[in-house]
Amino acid sequence: xxFIIGLGNPGEEYxxxxxxxxxxxxxxxxxxxxxxxxxxxxxxxAKISKGKIAGENIILVKPQTxxxxxxxxxxxxVLDTKYQTSDILVxxxxxxxxxxxxxxxxxxxxxxxxxVQSIINCLGTKNFIRLRIGxxxxxxxxxxxxxxxxxxxxxxxxxxxxxxxxISAVKMILEKGVDQAMNExxx
Numbered sequence: 001x002x003f004i005i006g007l008g009n010p011g012e013e014y015x016x017x018x019x020x021x022x023x024x025x026x027x028x029x030x031x032x033x034x035x036x037x038x039x040x041x042x043x044x045x046a047k048i049s050k051g052k053i054a055g056e057n058i059i060l061v062k063p064q065t066x067x068x069x070x071x072x073x074x075x076x077x078v079l080d081t082k083y084q085t086s087d088i089l090v091x092x093x094x095x096x097x098x099x100x101x102x103x104x105x106x107x108x109x110x111x112x113x114x115x116v117q118s119i120i121n122c123l124g125t126k127n128f129i130r131l132r133i134g135x136x137x138x139x140x141x142x143x144x145x146x147x148x149x150x151x152x153x154x155x156x157x158x159x160x161x162x163x164x165x166x167i168s169a170v171k172m173i174l175e176k177g178v179d180q181a182m183n184e185x186x187x
Contacts, residue, residue: 002083004029004170005061007070007092007115019067019147021093021133021159022115026060028163029053029170035060043080046073054174068114071122078123088128089173091166092116095143097134100158102165104173104182105130129178131169133162 006022014020026049030038035051038060047062063073078085092115097103106129110117113132120126135147151159165185172181 002057002081002087003059003061003077004089004091005063005070005074005077007067007090008062009066010062010064014148016150017148018135018151019093021135022091023062024159025091025131025133025163025166026062029167030060032167033058038062040064044073044076046077054171056174058174068118070115071118071120074119075122085123085125085127086129089131089170090116090119090128091131092133093135093147094132095136095147097132098136099134099155100162101134102162102169103132103134103186104169104178105132106178106182129173131166133159133166 004026006026008014008020008023016024029035030049030051033051033053035049038047038049040046041048044061045064047064049060051058051060061073061077063070065073074088078088092113094103094113096111107127108130109126110120116130119128137146169181169185172184
């Protein structure tokens, strides 16, 4: 893996919303591993940060398109860098997982997540790793409205623990491989 792409929506109004779990996760990864400050790169239409995890050079990416257009950024990165799609880890929220749970998957469908579907459509493949962050509440009446709301205080505590697990999971993927990380974290 060379690229870790966090999905979210740009702009202050979305900054701490459930739908921006991917952005928050890559921010936490950057802080934990002392990556460079995120800088906007026009060529990719993304904020980029560089650093190392487990001795491997990694580029963190926060697309500056809306979630459902994330594939445009990812395709540009793949074409310009000539890396394989298997070198990509996408981190995103998942309304189908219980709140705070994480799941690692590879080569799977989008399951309705519009940012992931955009990536699959633009790349023409689903051959990349995904780290999904559960945001499903006990009851939900309007999914679109729910994902764009900010975390409440209790959710903030739970999701903070999830981000700790994500940092460990990313390190394990790099050191021991995605299959071992799946065995460890997909419980």
